[in-house]
Amino acid sequence: MHERGVTVWFTGLSGAGKTTLSRWVAEQLRTNGRRVEILDGDEVRRTLTRGLGFSKQDRDENIRRIGYVAHLLARNGVIVLVAVISPYREVREEVRRLIGDFVEVYVNAPLEVCEQRDLKGLYRKARAGEIRGFTGIDDPYEPPLAPEVECRTDLETVEQSGAKVLAALRERGYI
Numbered sequence: 001m002h003e004r005g006v007t008v009w010f011t012g013l014s015g016a017g018k019t020t021l022s023r024w025v026a027e028q029l030r031t032n033g034r035r036v037e038i039l040d041g042d043e044v045r046r047t048l049t050r051g052l053g054f055s056k057q058d059r060d061e062n063i064r065r066i067g068y069v070a071h072l073l074a075r076n077g078v079i080v081l082v083a084v085i086s087p088y089r090e091v092r093e094e095v096r097r098l099i100g101d102f103v104e105v106y107v108n109a110p111l112e113v114c115e116q117r118d119l120k121g122l123y124r125k126a127r128a129g130e131i132r133g134f135t136g137i138d139d140p141y142e143p144p145l146a147p148e149v150e151c152r153t154d155l156e157t158v159e160q161s162g163a164k165v166l167a168a169l170r171e172r173g174y175i
């Protein structure tokens with residue numbers, strides 16, 4: 001059976017929609033019989049990369065480990081959906097080179113929108129100085145320069161954004 005694996009890398013600010021979008025895409029793909037794994041930042045940091053912090057060095061290490069696991073899965077025909085902030089451009093490019101079959105999705109909502117959503121109350125804490133080094137507040141986010149897909153989640157529904165991701169996979173022959 002010919003099933004090409006691929007890593008779909010969702011990058012964006014906290015609250016931009018990475019988890020929501022990756023789950024929606026996973027459900028669609030599974031319905032069509034594909035094997036899918038989600039590597040979600042919150043869960044990965046409790047397991048695979050437990051103990052790492054939020055310095056640039058630790059964030060880069062987090063991404064390298066996730067990228068390596070994604071690589072192992074994708075080369076076995078799995079569609080890997082990675083949903084992590086991954087704020088640094090250079091290490092995203094590094095894992096892109098490692099993995100090869102790589103579709104970058106810029107999950108883009110303005111900071112003000114993410115902050116207003118504040119689903120986990122983290123922006124409030126960051127503004128109050130209770131969390132230091134929070135991406136978008138007092139830590140950088142470097143947007144992709146040429147992502148395969150950009151989803152403006154403040155303007156699109158989850159279905160519209162998800163359909164763009166599926167179209168990109170279809171165009172490239174992964175599904």
Ligand code: ADP
Nearest residue numbers: 014015016017018019020021153156157158161
């Ligand atoms: P992240 O994983 O990036 O931190 P979440 O997925 O947890 O973000 O939260 C994103 C929020 O934005 C959810 O409440 C979701 O319903 C909402 N949302 C609105 N439009 C979209 C869209 N087009 N894509 C993804 N999420 C969206």
